[in-house]
Amino acid sequence: MRLTKQKAIEIARTVEGGECFFNSDGKVFCSLRDLAREIMTMPQPVFNHHCNSKKCDFSSWIAGVLRDEKLAKDVTAANGIRAKIEDLIIKRVEQLEKYA
Numbered sequence: 001m002r003l004t005k006q007k008a009i010e011i012a013r014t015v016e017g018g019e020c021f022f023n024s025d026g027k028v029f030c031s032l033r034d035l036a037r038e039i040m041t042m043p044q045p046v047f048n049h050h051c052n053s054k055k056c057d058f059s060s061w062i063a064g065v066l067r068d069e070k071l072a073k074d075v076t077a078a079n080g081i082r083a084k085i086e087d088l089i090i091k092r093v094e095q096l097e098k099y100a
Contacts, residue, residue, distance in 0.1 A: 008099035052080040
């Protein structure tokens with residue numbers, strides 16, 4: 001499915017309250033941009049708590065809240081490999097910014 005301007009705006013939006021992602025270290029992410037910025041410095045144990053070879057909470061949030069099925073599928077397929085997941089999220093944010 002082709003990314004439209006409307007879909008890009010929907011994915012890139014900032015959510016509020018219970019729709020935000022609550023990280024195990026107490027940080028809160030309310031947009032994909034927030035996650036992209038923080039994932040680079042997230043301690044490995046925190047990352048592993050949310051994403052590993054068996055589950056990925058980031059992917060679930062990306063699909064369920066931000067409604068970015070493509071990115072969620074790609075993050076899940078990365079199988080918990082942090083470098084791949086970081087790269088996917090950062091590239092998606094860069095792509096979305098072109099529609100802003």
